[in-house]
Amino acid sequence: DTGVSQNPRHKITKRGQNVTFRCDPISEHNRLYWYRQTLGQGPEFLTYFQNEAQLEKSRLLSDRFSAERPKGSFSTLEIQRTEQGDSAMYLCASWLAGYNEQFFGPGTRLTVL
């Protein structure tokens, strides 16, 4: 257990539905990252927060994706109008600035039918 939790662990949804995932980082960590991993590939960067500010978004993050970290603690990632191509593992990681090490959550596996 790395101290980073993600919920739900698994989500099955029908195409066109909206889904929301939650990540609870290690409490004193000021940076929070979201990644997406498809089968057989390494994770890909989606976005990251420093405290409550979203500092960078990948071009992978279409306008159907939105992420928030309202109080600089937990974060949510919402996907609107899901598509089959959104099926993937969504990973969250937290990082204390000044330490070059990220701690990963267990991931949320999304299946879009």
Next chain:
Amino acid sequence: KNEVEQSPQNLTAQEGVFITINCSYSVGISALHWLQQHPGGGIVSLFMLSSGKKKHGRLIATINIQEKHSSLHITASHPRDSAVYICAVYNTDKLIFGTGTRLQVFP
């Protein structure tokens, strides 16, 4: 061409052998991570290094900054080492990942 390349993609070994996984990168980095991912998805950090060599138990990681290359070595491999090993580099505050090396160690 990917910014982080790993080789081999798949590796099968018998218990007890010495294993090497290689990682080459083409971008500037501040540090390099070796990560382990088991079936089910959980990722665990094995090493973070920016120069030289680190050792933890049967695992050794080396990096050559000038050649933009890192290696992960497993001595006396064991079936419980079976996992996907991922190299990731820190570039402008985010990680760029390789595609991973799937290792299977048989008794």
